[in-house]
Amino acid sequence: MKRRNFLELSALGFGGLMLPSIPVFGDIVSPERMLEQVDPALKKRLADVALNTAKSRGANYADVRIGRYLQQYIFTREKQVQNIVNAESFGVGVRVLADGTWGFAATSDVSDKGVAKAAEQAVAIARANAKLQKEPVQLAPVQGYGEVSWQTPIEKNAFEVPVGEKADLLLAANAAAMDNGASFVNSALFQVNEQKYFASTEGSYIDQDIHRIWPNFTVTAVDKASGKFKTREALSAPMGMGYEYMNPKASEKINGPAGTGLVGYRYAYDMLEDATLAAKQAKEKLTAKSVMAGKYDLVLDPNHLGLTIHESVGHPLELDRVLGYEANYAGTSFATLDKWKTKNFKYGSDKVNIFADKIQPGSLGYVGWDDEGVKTKKWDLIKDGTLVNYQAIRDQAHIINEDESHGCCYADSWSSVQFQRMPNVSLAPGREKKNVDQLIAGVDKGIYIAGRGSYSIDQQRYNFQFGGTTFHEIKNGKIVGPLEDVAYQSNTQEFWNSCADMCDESDYRMFGSFFDGKGQPSQISAVSHGSAHTRFNGVNVINTARKI
Structure with missing residues (x-):
C-alpha cells in the first residue's frame, strides 16, 4: 500500500473525474494507522497559535482548519484485485480578513512555528489583495459555539473492516455478475473519512468526524457473433454512512415497478443482488427494441x-x-x-x-x-x-x-x-x-x-x-x-x-x-x-x- 500524491479515476471510466492533489503526512504502515485520532487538545493549541498570530498581525477576523483526510479505495476486475489505495493528508489552512479583503495560506508543517508562519502569510496576502479590492467583504454574523464536536452517526466504521473482507465482497459481486452472463465486470469501493477541526476568532472550536462510502461496478455483456456490447452500471448511491450501508438486511426494501426486477433500499445496498440483475439486464439490452423518437x-x-x-x-x-x-x-x-x-x-x-x-x-x-x-x-x-x-x-x-x-x-x-x-x-x-x-x-x-x-x-x-x-x-x-x-x-x-x-x-x-x-x-x-x-x-x- 503506497502513498499517492495524485489519484486519477479516468481509467475506470468515471468520465475523467479526478481527486485533487493529496499532500501526504507520514507513511501509512498499516490500515490500522488510519484509525488513529489527533489529540483535540493539540488541535486547540495549534488553532490558538494561528488565531493569535493573525490578530497580532492586524487581521480583523481569522479562522483555521486543521484537517486529516483519509481515503481508502479498492478496485477489482472479474477474479482479481487490481489495486488498493490508502491515502492520508494532514495539514492546516488559515483564512483571514484584513483591510476588508480575504487572505489564505496553508501548510503541512503542523507545528507552532509552521502554523504561525501560515497565519502571517495569510495576513500578508490579504493586504496585498486589498490593493485590488473594490468593496470590502461583508460577513453575515455567526455566533461562537465554544468547544463542540459532531460525528457522522455511523454504526460500523468502514476503515475498521479488514481490507480482505471488503475485497471479498467486491469479488463476490463480480462472480454473481459473471455467473449470470456478464462478459466483463469491474467493481470498486470508495471510503472517505474527514477529520476536521475548525476554530475562529468568533469563539468556535468545532471538531468533526465525517464518513462517506460508495460501492460501484460496471457490468459488460458482449455478443460474440456481432461484437456488439452493452453495459449496465451499479444502481448504488454514495452515502454519508459507515459500512452498515453494505448490509441490506438493516434497511427496508423498496420494490421498483412491476416488470423491471428492480429493488431499492433506503439506507442500504445489496451489491450481490444488484450485480446479478445487472448482468441479466446487460444481456437484455443487447436485443432490446430501439426507441422511436x-x-x-x-x-x-x-x-x-x-x-x-x-x-x-x-x-x-x-x-x-x-x-x-x-x-x-x-x-x-x-x-x-x-x-x-x-x-x-x-x-x-x-x-x-x-x-x-x-x-x-x-x-x-x-x-x-x-x-x-x-x-x-x-x-x-x-x-x-x-x-x-x-x-x-x-x-x-x-x-x-x-x-x-x-x-x-x-x-x-x-x-x-x-x-x-x-x-x-x-x-x-x-x-x-x-x-x-x-x-x-x-x-x-x-x-x-x-x-x-x-x-x-x-x-x-x-x-x-x-x-x-x-x-x-x-x-x-x-x-x-x-x-x-x-x-x-x-x-x-x-x-x-x-x-x-x-x-x-x-x-x-x-x-x-x-x-x-x-x-x-x-x-x-x-x-x-x-x-x-x-x-x-x-x-x-x-x-x-x-x-x-
Missing part, C-alpha cells in the same frame, strides 16, 4: 432523477454561479437575480418543491457545521414551483438580503480555501399516498428510466440532454418491455414545469455525487439528492443510435 411521459427513478436535480437545479442556484464567478470553469446560470426578485418566476409546476438540506441523515452533505463555523440547516429553494432562494455563504448573504449564511461553505482539503458549495438539494415527495405502479398506471405512452447515463447541459444550466442506465417502455399503464438508445432533451424551466406527479414519502431515496467538481483550482465535494419516483409529461425523447 417522439414525445413521451417519463417516469424517473430517484437514482436517475438525482443527477437531473444536480445539474438543472443544484448548480444553477449556487449564488456564486448566478453572479458569474464560475463562468470560466463550468458556466453561469440562467436563474439570475432579476428572476428571483420578481417573486413569481415559475421554475417548475406547482408540484415542484425543492429544498436544500445539510442536516439530512445518511446524506453525503450531512455535517453539524460548515467550513465557516456556521451551524447547518434546511431551507427552501423552489416552493410550489416558484424560485424563492439560492445557496449562499457568509460573504454572499447580504446580496440576497439574508441575515445569516445558509451554512454551505466547504473546502475539500486543509490546503484549499473554503468557498460556496452545493448542499444536498432534493425534490420533496408527494403528499398523496402513491407507489410507483400507481404512478405508471396513469401513463398511456411513456418510458421508465432508472440509473444515470451520459448527459450534457449548456453553460447557463438551461438546455440539456440526459440518458440513463436502463429503460422500459410503458403502454396503457403497464411496463411492456426494455428499450435502448434513449435520451431526453429539454430545458430546465420546460422540464420542471412538465412535472405532473410523484410517489409519497415511503418511496423517497437519495442519489449522490461523490466527486462534484467546482472552482479554479478545482475542488471536489460530495452531495446527495433525494426524491421519490416522479412523472414528467410530454418530454422530447431522441434515439441516440440513429444518425441525423
Whole structure:
C-alpha cells in the first residue's frame, strides 16, 4: 500500500473525474494507522497559535482548519484485485480578513512555528489583495459555539473492516455478475473519512468526524457473433454512512415497478443482488427494441432523477454561479437575480418543491457545521414551483438580503480555501399516498428510466440532454418491455414545469455525487439528492443510435 500524491479515476471510466492533489503526512504502515485520532487538545493549541498570530498581525477576523483526510479505495476486475489505495493528508489552512479583503495560506508543517508562519502569510496576502479590492467583504454574523464536536452517526466504521473482507465482497459481486452472463465486470469501493477541526476568532472550536462510502461496478455483456456490447452500471448511491450501508438486511426494501426486477433500499445496498440483475439486464439490452423518437411521459427513478436535480437545479442556484464567478470553469446560470426578485418566476409546476438540506441523515452533505463555523440547516429553494432562494455563504448573504449564511461553505482539503458549495438539494415527495405502479398506471405512452447515463447541459444550466442506465417502455399503464438508445432533451424551466406527479414519502431515496467538481483550482465535494419516483409529461425523447 503506497502513498499517492495524485489519484486519477479516468481509467475506470468515471468520465475523467479526478481527486485533487493529496499532500501526504507520514507513511501509512498499516490500515490500522488510519484509525488513529489527533489529540483535540493539540488541535486547540495549534488553532490558538494561528488565531493569535493573525490578530497580532492586524487581521480583523481569522479562522483555521486543521484537517486529516483519509481515503481508502479498492478496485477489482472479474477474479482479481487490481489495486488498493490508502491515502492520508494532514495539514492546516488559515483564512483571514484584513483591510476588508480575504487572505489564505496553508501548510503541512503542523507545528507552532509552521502554523504561525501560515497565519502571517495569510495576513500578508490579504493586504496585498486589498490593493485590488473594490468593496470590502461583508460577513453575515455567526455566533461562537465554544468547544463542540459532531460525528457522522455511523454504526460500523468502514476503515475498521479488514481490507480482505471488503475485497471479498467486491469479488463476490463480480462472480454473481459473471455467473449470470456478464462478459466483463469491474467493481470498486470508495471510503472517505474527514477529520476536521475548525476554530475562529468568533469563539468556535468545532471538531468533526465525517464518513462517506460508495460501492460501484460496471457490468459488460458482449455478443460474440456481432461484437456488439452493452453495459449496465451499479444502481448504488454514495452515502454519508459507515459500512452498515453494505448490509441490506438493516434497511427496508423498496420494490421498483412491476416488470423491471428492480429493488431499492433506503439506507442500504445489496451489491450481490444488484450485480446479478445487472448482468441479466446487460444481456437484455443487447436485443432490446430501439426507441422511436417522439414525445413521451417519463417516469424517473430517484437514482436517475438525482443527477437531473444536480445539474438543472443544484448548480444553477449556487449564488456564486448566478453572479458569474464560475463562468470560466463550468458556466453561469440562467436563474439570475432579476428572476428571483420578481417573486413569481415559475421554475417548475406547482408540484415542484425543492429544498436544500445539510442536516439530512445518511446524506453525503450531512455535517453539524460548515467550513465557516456556521451551524447547518434546511431551507427552501423552489416552493410550489416558484424560485424563492439560492445557496449562499457568509460573504454572499447580504446580496440576497439574508441575515445569516445558509451554512454551505466547504473546502475539500486543509490546503484549499473554503468557498460556496452545493448542499444536498432534493425534490420533496408527494403528499398523496402513491407507489410507483400507481404512478405508471396513469401513463398511456411513456418510458421508465432508472440509473444515470451520459448527459450534457449548456453553460447557463438551461438546455440539456440526459440518458440513463436502463429503460422500459410503458403502454396503457403497464411496463411492456426494455428499450435502448434513449435520451431526453429539454430545458430546465420546460422540464420542471412538465412535472405532473410523484410517489409519497415511503418511496423517497437519495442519489449522490461523490466527486462534484467546482472552482479554479478545482475542488471536489460530495452531495446527495433525494426524491421519490416522479412523472414528467410530454418530454422530447431522441434515439441516440440513429444518425441525423
